Amino acid sequence: MIIFDSVTKMYGSRVYALNDINLRIDKGDFVFVTGRSGAGKSTLLKLIYGHNKPSSGSVSVGNVDVGSISSRRLAYLRRQMGIVFQDFKLLWDRNIFDNITLPLSIWGKRLPDIRRASERIMKDFDVWKLKDLMPYQLSGGEQQKVAICRAMVGEPWILIADEPTGNLDPDSTREVFNMFNFAAQAGTTIVFATHNESLIEMHRGRFVKLEKGKVVSS
Amino acid sequence: MIIRKSFKDIFRHKLSSLLVVKVTALFVFLSLVFLAAAYNLEIVRKKLASEVRVTVFPAEGYDVKDLAEKIRKLEGVTGITHMDGSAALDLLKKRFPDNEIIFTTAVMPDLVEVRTDIGSVDLLRKMLNKLEGISDIVVNTSWLGSAINMLDIFRYGLVVLIVIMFVISVALIYYATRLGALQRKWEITIFRLCGATEWYIRLPYLLSSVVLGVAGAVTGVLLYYFTGVLLGTAVLRFSGQWLSSFDLSALPVYVILIVLFVSVMIGMIGNYTAFLKTDNTE
Ligand SMILES: Nc1ncnc2c1ncn2[C@@H]1O[C@H](COP(=O)(O)OP(=O)(O)OP(=O)(O)O)[C@@H](O)[C@H]1O
Ligand SMILES: [Mg+2]
Numbered sequence: 001m002i003i004f005d006s007v008t009k010m011y012g013s014r015v016y017a018l019n020d021i022n023l024r025i026d027k028g029d030f031v032f033v034t035g036r037s038g039a040g041k042s043t044l045l046k047l048i049y050g051h052n053k054p055s056s057g058s059v060s061v062g063n064v065d066v067g068s069i070s071s072r073r074l075a076y077l078r079r080q081m082g083i084v085f086q087d088f089k090l091l092w093d094r095n096i097f098d099n100i101t102l103p104l105s106i107w108g109k110r111l112p113d114i115r116r117a118s119e120r121i122m123k124d125f126d127v128w129k130l131k132d133l134m135p136y137q138l139s140g141g142e143q144q145k146v147a148i149c150r151a152m153v154g155e156p157w158i159l160i161a162d163e164p165t166g167n168l169d170p171d172s173t174r175e176v177f178n179m180f181n182f183a184a185q186a187g188t189t190i191v192f193a194t195h196n197e198s199l200i201e202m203h204r205g206r207f208v209k210l211e212k213g214k215v216v217s218s
Numbered sequence: 219m220i221i222r223k224s225f226k227d228i229f230r231h232k233l234s235s236l237l238v239v240k241v242t243a244l245f246v247f248l249s250l251v252f253l254a255a256a257y258n259l260e261i262v263r264k265k266l267a268s269e270v271r272v273t274v275f276p277a278e279g280y281d282v283k284d285l286a287e288k289i290r291k292l293e294g295v296t297g298i299t300h301m302d303g304s305a306a307l308d309l310l311k312k313r314f315p316d317n318e319i320i321f322t323t324a325v326m327p328d329l330v331e332v333r334t335d336i337g338s339v340d341l342l343r344k345m346l347n348k349l350e351g352i353s354d355i356v357v358n359t360s361w362l363g364s365a366i367n368m369l370d371i372f373r374y375g376l377v378v379l380i381v382i383m384f385v386i387s388v389a390l391i392y393y394a395t396r397l398g399a400l401q402r403k404w405e406i407t408i409f410r411l412c413g414a415t416e417w418y419i420r421l422p423y424l425l426s427s428v429v430l431g432v433a434g435a436v437t438g439v440l441l442y443y444f445t446g447v448l449l450g451t452a453v454l455r456f457s458g459q460w461l462s463s464f465d466l467s468a469l470p471v472y473v474i475l476i477v478l479f480v481s482v483m484i485g486m487i488g489n490y491t492a493f494l495k496t497d498n499t500e
Contacts, residue, residue, distance in 0.1 A: 049411070071416050079413035089408050103412040150412075 007057035017043040019213040030184040033193040035210035041193035082151025086166035090135040097131040141172025159190045224425035234397045242434025245387035250442040256376045268335040273356040280351035282328040294338025300330040431485030435478045
């Protein structure tokens, strides 16, 4: 469960990126966060994964107040999240297998466990054949699939995606969206920021619409 | 695991790693050379300062040997020789019998030559003035004074150079580590998003910076000894005797250790500050 309680986020002393947000996202929800450019979508997500702290109010994720925990506890909280970006955020000097297994090796998992978990997810999403390639050898769509595999490999209960299809063609966009639907069916909570019209049409779940830092419908 | 990652990290960031090693090596090498120069100049200075010669001529009717014994007991005297003029002439006559005619017309004075250091020379002169049976005292310190002054200026110049160099190398290492941090920022961001703890992120960088610092420092010290040996033999060949006390490799071990320590610290501090700059959470 993710709860925004009267959250305001300011950048500097004048820009209200978010203005008095109250929001509740239940476990298993698949939520689209929409709104024009500059509406505050990315800011909303950043507060969930603790990249930014709210200027006032509180954001809690699974009963943890994200804005006030230590960096160590934040690190452990992020192990329950998978985060996906428009620019993929892959490591360019590691192959696909190492990129996907990165979270597990950071968490100190044993190699056999890492192999088992990653093989399953890579085969589920048809990226197993790419495992020995480097990121620059992949198309944008494939790179984003790899990034999503990395986000899912640790079996997080929350997936956060900030315009994951922003750089993709319609086919890849649909494929990426399907991956999220797959995770949603498995019960993962998903917060998905986008302004992609075709996706908005396809989405069957909940919408949170932002306008100038305020929730206008949810 | 973390150690393996540190080494991987070094090779992954070859450019900045190499730069750090080179700068550290250069810093260590140049500081050691300058320190050694300063250190050796100090030795030369001490030697010069301790080799002031005072020539004392006994008055008519006084025995030069007795006078020498009296002077030997004075404070500040580090060495003494005396010459009996007629005895010296006899010796010369014997050694060069063919030229005896020259020595029969020649006169050699009796004299006592006193060695002292530059700090005690004034006091010594006062005491000698009080002593009986002396006709003349010759102290020639003017050239010595200016030589020592020049050495001092030179040494201060070296110290200033070391300070300038220190600043330059800190700047260079900071630049090098910033370069590395720029390469790493992407990686660190991703690590954080994947739930890496601060320690997990910091330790490899800290370890690798220590490894790089030590590698650079050791390279610098080796370079220093190598040139020290080469230069040492060259100096000996061209200058012969009097510079033989000038020994580039004579720097005390603790000074080398301090330089090593400082260089490793520079690397670590540079790396750490550059690392802190990658922290982009607000
Ligand atoms: N780091 C920052 N410093 C200052 N202002 C910022 C910063 N990040 C965002 N803003 C401002 O906050 C507001 C909301 O930004 P945000 O990135 O959340 O919008 P967004 O809805 O994600 O837009 P887009 O669809 O273009 O990604 C904008 O006015 C933006 O200029
Ligand atoms: Mg955005």
